[in-house]
Amino acid sequence: MDVEEAFQVVGEFGPYQKRAVAVLVLTQLYMACQSMLIVLVGVTPEYKTEQQDHSSSIIQQEVVTFTGDIDSIVTEWFLIKQQAYKVSLAGSLFFAGLLVGNIVFGPLSDRIGRRPVYLTGLFFEVLFGYVTAFAPSYEVFAVSRLLVGLMNGGIGLVCFVLTQEYVGKSYWAMTGTLASMMFAVGIALFGALGYIIRPWRSLATASNSSGVLFFLLSVTLPESPRWLYSQGRTERAEEVLRYIAMRNGNAAKHLMLQRVASSAVAKAGNHGNGSSRRTGVLQLAIHPGLRLRTMVLMYVWYACSLVYYGLTLGAGETSGSRYMNVAMYGLVELPAYPLCMYFINKHWAGRRKSMASFLCLAGSACLCTMLIPENTGTLLSVTSLALLGKLMVSAAFNIAYVYTSELYPTVIRNAGLGVCSMSCRVGGILAPFVPSMRALHTSMPFTVFCLSGFSAGCLGLLLPETLNRPAAETLEELSSSTHSRVLESKPLLYEDEKWKPNHK
Numbered sequence: 258m259d260v261e262e263a264f265q266v267v268g269e270f271g272p273y274q275k276r277a278v279a280v281l282v283l284t285q286l287y288m289a290c291q292s293m294l295i296v297l298v299g300v301t302p303e304y305k306t307e308q309q310d311h312s313s314s315i316i317q318q319e320v321v322t323f324t325g326d327i328d329s330i331v332t333e334w335f336l337i338k339q340q341a342y343k344v345s346l347a348g349s350l351f352f353a354g355l356l357v358g359n360i361v362f363g364p365l366s367d368r369i370g371r372r373p374v375y376l377t378g379l380f381f382e383v384l385f386g387y388v389t390a391f392a393p394s395y396e397v398f399a400v401s402r403l404l405v406g407l408m409n410g411g412i413g414l415v416c417f418v419l420t421q422e423y424v425g426k427s428y429w430a431m432t433g434t435l436a437s438m439m440f441a442v443g444i445a446l447f448g449a450l451g452y453i454i455r456p457w458r459s460l461a462t463a464s465n466s467s468g469v470l471f472f473l474l475s476v477t478l479p480e481s482p483r484w485l486y487s488q489g490r491t492e493r494a495e496e497v498l499r500y501i502a503m504r505n506g507n508a509a510k511h512l513m514l515q516r517v518a519s520s521a522v523a524k525a526g527n528h529g530n531g532s533s534r535r536t537g538v539l540q541l542a543i544h545p546g547l548r549l550r551t552m553v554l555m556y557v558w559y560a561c562s563l564v565y566y567g568l569t570l571g572a573g574e575t576s577g578s579r580y581m582n583v584a585m586y587g588l589v590e591l592p593a594y595p596l597c598m599y600f601i602n603k604h605w606a607g608r609r610k611s612m613a614s615f616l617c618l619a620g621s622a623c624l625c626t627m628l629i630p631e632n633t634g635t636l637l638s639v640t641s642l643a644l645l646g647k648l649m650v651s652a653a654f655n656i657a658y659v660y661t662s663e664l665y666p667t668v669i670r671n672a673g674l675g676v677c678s679m680s681c682r683v684g685g686i687l688a689p690f691v692p693s694m695r696a697l698h699t700s701m702p703f704t705v706f707c708l709s710g711f712s713a714g715c716l717g718l719l720l721p722e723t724l725n726r727p728a729a730e731t732l733e734e735l736s737s738s739t740h741s742r743v744l745e746s747k748p749l750l751y752e753d754e755k756w757k758p759n760h761k
Contacts, residue, residue, distance in 0.1 A: 258514060260486050260494075260730060261426060266512060267498050269425025271505030277478055278432050281420045282439045284379070284471045288416075289443025289587070290450070290464035291386060291409055295351065295402070296583055297447070298457040299344040302327040304337060328456040334395045343395060347402050349686075354406020355413075356682040362411025363675020364538050367668060371422070372480045375415040379472050382408035386465035390458050410682075414674050421662055422481040423501075426728050430601050433659040438594045441651075444587025452580040487667040487730050491516055538672050544732065547665075551673060553716050554661055555680040557612070560713030561654045562684030564619055564706045567691050568647045589644055593652035601656055607724040608660040613717040615653035620710025622646030627700040627707075650710065664720065666729035 258266070268274065304323045323332050330336060336343045358378075366374040385404040392398035420432040447464060454460045479501070485494035491514050498512055541551045600611040622645045629637060657677075665673035694701040 258512075260483055260514065261727060263482075263498050263512060263514060264425040266507070267502040268505040268507055270428045271501070271507070273501055273504030274424050277423050278420050278435070280471065280474045280478065281416050282432070282435045284416055284468075284475070285436055285439040286443035286446060287464075287468045287471055288409055288413055289440045290447045290467070291382070291405055292351075293444055293447045293583060293586075294389070294461060294464060295344070295348040297451040297579070298329055298461060299331065299336075299347065300327055300329045300579065301331045301337065301341065301344065302329070326455070328458075330395065330398060330457060333457070336395070343399070347395075347399050350399055350403040351406035351409075352682060352685060354403045354408075355410030356679055356686075358407045358410025358412075359414060359675045359678035359682065360538075361407075361675075363414050363671040363673075363678075365411075366415045366418070367484075367671045370480055371415050371419050371484055371671075372478060375412050375419065375478075376472070376475060378408045378412035378415065379468065379475060382412065383465060383468035383472060386468060387462070390461035390465060410678070414671060414678060417658060418662065418671055418674065419478070419481060422483040422667070426663075429663065430659050431598065433662065434594050434598050434655055437655045437658065438591060441587040441590040441594075445584040446587075448580045448583035448587070451583065452578075483667045483730070486514060538676060540669055540732070541673060541676055547669070547673075550664060550720065551676060553719055554657075554664070554673070554677050557616070557657055557713045557717050558661075558677040558681040559684040560616065560709040561650055561657055562681040563688050563691070563709050564623070564650045565647060565654060566685045566688035567702065567706050568619075568623070568643045568650065589647060590651040593648050594655060597652050597655045597659075601659065602724070604724065607722045608656060608663065609718060609720055609722045612653050612656040612660055613714040615649050615656065616710045616714035616717065618710075619646045619649035619653065620707045620714065622649060623703045623707040623710060626703045646706070646710075653714075660720070660723065663723040663726075663728055666731055666734060668731055 270278075302323050302325045304321055307320045307322065321335060321337065330347075331341075331344060334340075334343075362374055362378060382405055385401050385408065388401040389398060389405060392401055417433065417436055420436050421429045424432055450464060451460055454463055479497045480493070482494045482497040482501070485491075485497060495512055495514055498514075502508070502512070541547050596615075597611070600606040600614075601608050606614075622642050626639045626642045626646075629639070629642070658674075661674055661677055662670055691702045691705050694705065698704075
């Protein structure tokens with residue numbers, strides 16, 4: 258039997274898999290706290306400066322006095338005036354780390370395994386998180402944020418992939434959505450934690466300590482049976498599947514998987530037969546089907562990120578408690594996820610149409626902001642429409658994660674997600690520059706977001722639907738006529754309740 262059939266025997270989402278997925282999903286709480294840390298520890302309070310004269314010298318000394326009871330890296334290291342850029346730099350270094358982590362960790366986990374990469378990355382993220390909390394100087398703080406971002410970006414992808422590879426394919430959408438929801442909840446909880454714990458070092462320590470618990474819980478997790486099978490380690494994959502079956506209370510002593518062809522094993526581990534035999538980032542450019550698919554997905558991820566972060570900046574100039582603002586930043590995303598879970602599993606919507614529709618709706622919300630006056634009521638205002646756009650693009654973002662993981666075969670799934678996440682980070686880096694386009698015209702930023710949403714939605718329609726279709730495990734399967742097309746796949750025929758490609 259193949260892996261999907263094995264999961265039917267083992268249990269697609271049994272008690273053990275629920276516990277394993279719960280550990281991985283809850284780890285998103287920790288990762289969200291690390292992602293949002295600079296927002297609260299980098300707060301710049303109001304301050305005043307005074308010139309003091311020394312009686313023995315003609316030199317005047319400037320004394321800075323901070324108003325309000327705020328303890329942050331700004332107040333400790335006086336990051337104001339000419340030094341103010343260092344706060345933004347620390348945040349930029351974290352996102353630069355995310356970018357590099359996406360590039361490095363994805364292919365690495367495809368090559369040496371999900372579990373060792375995930376555990377190593379989580380361990381070092383916790384370690385560097387404590388370096389952040391106890392940093393003796395700004396320079397150490399900044400370097401630690403770069404390293405935390407490096408680990409955060411890498412294990413975020415591996416964690417997401419593991420939540421899907423532990424379960425049957427019919428549960429992929431649910432586990433992917435739960436991971437994204439928990440990240441949004443983590444942002445809201447970090448806002449609440451910041452309200453309770455005000456000193457920045459105490460806040461950094463408290464938010465990082467949950468990572469220790471999640472690391473200890475993750476040590477017991479097994480390797481992904483899908484990855485083991487895709488690498489030709491069939492006996493080890495059978496051992497893991499039997500272990501999962503035993504913990505689920507199912508009898509699967511005689512479970513036997515189909516032996517993977519030697520060519521697939523060579524493709525996973527052979528380093529001497531030329532670049533065309535390797536899996537990894539290079540294969541995304543060499544394989545014609547993967548190349549076109551990756552180009553479309555990279556633009557979709559880039560547009561999602563640009564619109565999401567751009568709208569956040571446009572709607573983020575609100576007064577009130579900074580802790581409430583951080584919480585709302587996460588909570589506004591939550592309604593998007595039930596919408597995703599409903600639409601992407603309907604045969605008349607699926608992954609492809611749902612993602613494209615949400616992107617076009619986000620573009621429509623941006624278009625509407627240009628059609629109404631700025632000083633209108635609270636129900637229909639630029640801010641409310643921008644938040645509606647953010648809600649829509651959050652839904653599209655979540656579908657993009659699930660959809661992308663289904664479009665790539667197991668042997669190259671993390672590499673594909675890594676490249677897409679890299680383009681996502683590029684969109685996030687460019688997003689802050691879009692509001693400056695107001696100098697050309699007041700509606701120019703929303704024009705950019707509108708066009709990005711519509712163009713990404715239209716391009717997304719070129720991808721094949723994956724709902725109720727078998728996931729490719731190897732590149733050989735992707736080379737079949739059904740999987741290789743970038744455009745919509747031909748209909749599949751039912752035979753014994755299994756999907757089979759309709760070959761001519």
